[in-house]
Amino acid sequence: MEIKRNWPLGCLRLSLPCPSHPSTGSLQMDPCHYLAEGGVALGGAVTVWCECRCQGARVLLSKAGDLAAQHATDPTGDVVEFPICNLSQGDAGNYSCRYSTKWDPPVLSEPSDPVNLVVAGREFLKPTISVSPSRVVALGGNVTIRCEGLYPGMEFFLRKAGHLNLQVRLVPDGTVAEFPIASVSREDGGSYTCDYRSITEQNRTSHPSDPVEIIVGEPSYPKPNISLRPGGGVSLGGAVTVWCRGQRRGVRFVLNKEGRHFPPVDSDGFEVVFPISNMSREHGGSYSCSYHSRSEPFAVSYPSNPVKVLVRAGREFPKPTIWVSPSRVVALGGSVTIRCEGWYLGMEFFLRKAGPGHPNLQVQTVPDGTVAEFPIASVSREDGGSYTCDYRPITEQNRSSQLSDPVEIIVAGEGRALLSGPAPSPTPSQTHRGSLHRWDAQSQALP
Numbered sequence: 001m002e003i004k005r006n007w008p009l010g011c012l013r014l015s016l017p018c019p020s021h022p023s024t025g026s027l028q029m030d031p032c033h034y035l036a037e038g039g040v041a042l043g044g045a046v047t048v049w050c051e052c053r054c055q056g057a058r059v060l061l062s063k064a065g066d067l068a069a070q071h072a073t074d075p076t077g078d079v080v081e082f083p084i085c086n087l088s089q090g091d092a093g094n095y096s097c098r099y100s101t102k103w104d105p106p107v108l109s110e111p112s113d114p115v116n117l118v119v120a121g122r123e124f125l126k127p128t129i130s131v132s133p134s135r136v137v138a139l140g141g142n143v144t145i146r147c148e149g150l151y152p153g154m155e156f157f158l159r160k161a162g163h164l165n166l167q168v169r170l171v172p173d174g175t176v177a178e179f180p181i182a183s184v185s186r187e188d189g190g191s192y193t194c195d196y197r198s199i200t201e202q203n204r205t206s207h208p209s210d211p212v213e214i215i216v217g218e219p220s221y222p223k224p225n226i227s228l229r230p231g232g233g234v235s236l237g238g239a240v241t242v243w244c245r246g247q248r249r250g251v252r253f254v255l256n257k258e259g260r261h262f263p264p265v266d267s268d269g270f271e272v273v274f275p276i277s278n279m280s281r282e283h284g285g286s287y288s289c290s291y292h293s294r295s296e297p298f299a300v301s302y303p304s305n306p307v308k309v310l311v312r313a314g315r316e317f318p319k320p321t322i323w324v325s326p327s328r329v330v331a332l333g334g335s336v337t338i339r340c341e342g343w344y345l346g347m348e349f350f351l352r353k354a355g356p357g358h359p360n361l362q363v364q365t366v367p368d369g370t371v372a373e374f375p376i377a378s379v380s381r382e383d384g385g386s387y388t389c390d391y392r393p394i395t396e397q398n399r400s401s402q403l404s405d406p407v408e409i410i411v412a413g414e415g416r417a418l419l420s421g422p423a424p425s426p427t428p429s430q431t432h433r434g435s436l437h438r439w440d441a442q443s444q445a446l447p
Contacts (some may be wrong), residue, residue: 013143047119048082050097053167054109057099064094065112075099083264092119093221124206126152129194134256136215136290143214145179146193149206152197161191161211170199181214189216189377217290221301222247231312239278240309244289245271246301251291256303266294275308284311317345329410330379334423336409338374340389345370354386354406365394376409382409396427 003406050059061071071082082092094114127149137143147156156177169177171326176435181188185316190436191213197205217223220258224246234240244253253272255262260282265272288303297447320342340349349372351362364372372383372391374432376383385406 006047014298016357016421026233032435044087045085046087048084048095048097048115048117050080050082050112051078052080052097052099052109053078054099055083059097059099060099060108063094067341072340079214079239084283091121097330100201106352118203123204124196124198124372126207127156127194127209129192129209129212131214132214133286133306134288134290135213136217136254137298138217138419139184139186139219141184141217143184143188145181145192145194145212145214146176147179147196147209149177151175151198153199153238155199155202156194156196158192158194159208160192163190172199176426184216185212186216189214215300217300217302218292219302221291223302224253224289224291224304226287226304228309229308234279236279236281236311239275239277240279240283242274242276242287242289242307242309243271244274244291244304247402248291250294253291253292254300254350255413256288256290257285259399260279279311281311284309317391317399319402320349320389320391320404322387322404323405324407324409328408329412331412332381334379335375336379336383337410338376338389338407340374340385340391340404341362341371342391343370344393345393347372348394348397349389349391350389351389352403354388361405379409381411384409 040043047074048061050061052059054075055077057075058072059075061082063070071256074080082096082097095117096111096114098109098111100108105192125185127147130146130148132144132146134143138202147158150172153172154175154177156169156171158169158177158179167179169179171177177194178195184391191210193208195206195208197203223245226245227243229241229243242255245357246253246257247270249270250266250268252264252266254264255274262274265274274289286306286308288306290301290303294299320340320425321339322340325337325339327336338351340351341350346367347370349364349366351364351374354359361376362372366372372389387402388406390401
């Protein structure tokens with residue numbers, strides 16, 4: 001095979017177009033993970049351009065060290081395109097082109113200067129995607145898709161399945177990109193993913209996030225009602241049940257919370273329950289529910305009004321001391337006082353009686369002292385039993401103490417000699433009392 005030394009060299013360059021309509025069915029340009037001149041992401045596409053004035057000749061594209069990667073085409077103009085789609089790491093390397101005559105034997109030109117194709121790998125961990133306030137949204141409502149990465153200085157991409165156009169957000173100083181959708185239409189429903197790349201090193205990209213689906217509500221399905229049992233808040237490690245009640249029988253209910261998905265529950269009646277046990281701080285937040293026909297999963301009700309689950313903070317203060325005066329053994333109709341002493345000023349004290357028949361508690365606010373008194377006048381037999389107490393700051397109600405040790409009140413019958421009770425428990429020494437420390441107030445539940 002003869003090489004023609006005095007022919008002009010071909011010119012090779014990499015082009016990174018992102019056409020909205022690929023010219024051929026085999027050239028897949030979506031998604032367009034194009035990063036920089038000479039660099040493209042895994043799964044993306046690139047076009048090698050070979051420029052020469054060589055009509056009537058055949059242009060050859062070669063990859064150094066890979067004889068199987070040679071491609072040939074007959075030019076129709078001065079520029080020949082060699083598209084490479086669905087890039088893998090095996091496509092990376094040095095490319096050059098040359099052209100040859102169609103004579104027998106052919107005469108080859110000198111190769112062009114090589115150009116290096118860099119295929120970027122997925123170097124960053126996948127981001128987290130979430131929808132706020134709910135992934136089920138009413139027609140015409142507003143919703144925001146959030147994509148959270150792990151590093152600052154990133155460019156975020158939001159991709160909708162089945163759509164070529166993507167949305168882009170630059171976040172130079174944070175790790176979260178927001179993509180708001182105002183006045184939601186039916187076309188906005190569907191599955192979304194996001195990914196990110198470095199602003200300064202655009203050949204470093206992340207894996208795509210898990211998908212999240214936006215569901216546009218069906219106006220003919222009235223929105224359900226939602227409630228919590230117990231209401232208010234729940235302590236860390238506790239349990240709460242979310243009740244959702246609709247207006248149709250035999251439907252499938254979905255519980256929605258930003259950043260968390262729950263498996264749907266079928267109901268033969270009008271309502272379902274979603275139990276949540278072993279509560280952690282991540283369980284706190286706003287919940288809503290919706291429902292849809294089991295046979296028509298895309299005809300979904302509007303979401304319920306949101307309800308907020310408040311998770312109380314852990315026990316941060318030492319337990320108080322509890323005692324009974326004058327004695328824990330008291331005559332029927334007599335009087336007794338339960339005292340609860342804490343360690344700090346400015347506290348709210350709670351007296352609790354054991355037993356399922358006594359859900360109500362007594363509350364005393366003590367702004368200037370450390371002891372709360374709970375008098376019981378004209379003691380009845382129902383007043384006998386086991387009592388504990390605890391306390392929390394008046395102004396910072398998500399911080400609370402441990403429960404005191406229990407103390408028992410014994411009610412003696414009429415005309416019966418009273419047993420002498422034990423001496424009152426010693427109170428904490430003033431030298432051990434501390435002062436309140438300021439903290440960052442958070443939205444937590446009252447006990």
